[in-house]
Amino acid sequence: MTGTERCILIGCLLQDSPPKPKLTPEKVEVMEGTSVSLSCSAAAPCPKLPPNLTWTPKLSDSVDQLQENEDQTKSVSSVLTFTASHLYHGQKITCKALYKLQQGDIQKTSNTSLTLRVLYMPQISGSGSCSRTAAEISCSCESRGNPSPSMEWHVSGLRVTNSTDRLISEEQLGTTGVRSSLTMRHSQEDTPTLFCLSTNTLGSSSLRLLVPSPQQHWGKRVHVSLL
Incomplete structure (x- = not known):
């Protein structure tokens, strides 16, 4: 052959x-x-x-x-x-x-x-934002990482925990993401400093969110600034 x-x-x-x-x-x-x-x-x-x-x-x-x-x-x-x-x-x-x-x-x-x-390592999306009404401030922050990260909030340098005045809720985004929201009552005269912190076993990242001042139109969303 x-x-x-x-x-x-x-x-x-x-x-x-x-x-x-x-x-x-x-x-x-x-x-x-x-x-x-x-x-x-x-x-x-x-x-x-x-x-x-x-x-x-x-x-x-x-x-x-x-x-x-x-x-x-x-x-x-x-x-x-x-x-x-x-x-x-x-x-x-x-x-x-x-x-x-x-x-x-x-x-x-x-x-x-x-x-x-x-x-x-966790990577926080730049699409996070805050809004403000006469009685409340509401913010959201989204992060992805593998392993899936955890999220926490810091207001004026202090870590936030759930209470009658402050409520944190979370939503899982597939296997690698999480979206966290913070709603809190706050004095109309004050504009707190807000950070969201994302952590997994490989590291962490943080993002500062800009809160509208009392003089700004209620409910107007303000974009964040990355650190």
Whole structure:
């Protein structure tokens, strides 16, 4: 059997179930800012028609090569290297192998995927705000981190706890976020200094929220300033 005939025969065998590529490592949990290298390999039973490997999404350029294994079979490998970002947390990474067969230009694909888990410090959204009425001040603050952060409020340098005059409520935002709201009674003459603080096991971040002065229109929202 010639090499071409062997490739045609292998092509027939691949038509129904092309082998799935192998991803290593199978699980990825890294700190934000860490360099990550994923390797994908697929069998190349016909070296003259090796499979084409592609990554989705394409986080960076990859390096591909055809190599010989210890058992003298051939395979194609592709290495994708990128820097972990909180934007990639929960991202599904897929390696797809495209086999071109020598019968009618038929193409067959198979793929393998993994989900990235990126650990990162809390990040407070800049969309927090405060509003004021004649009797109350209401503020909200949102943060995301992995592990999911906790939130606390500080008014004029003192940590706030729930009481008859101050109410804190929280809402979970998926597995990595939390939104906290503070409503408190306050004298019309005073404008307190307000901070929200977000913490997880990796660190913390804080945000100062600007409270409208008594002279401003009641209910007008004022944007925050980041520290």
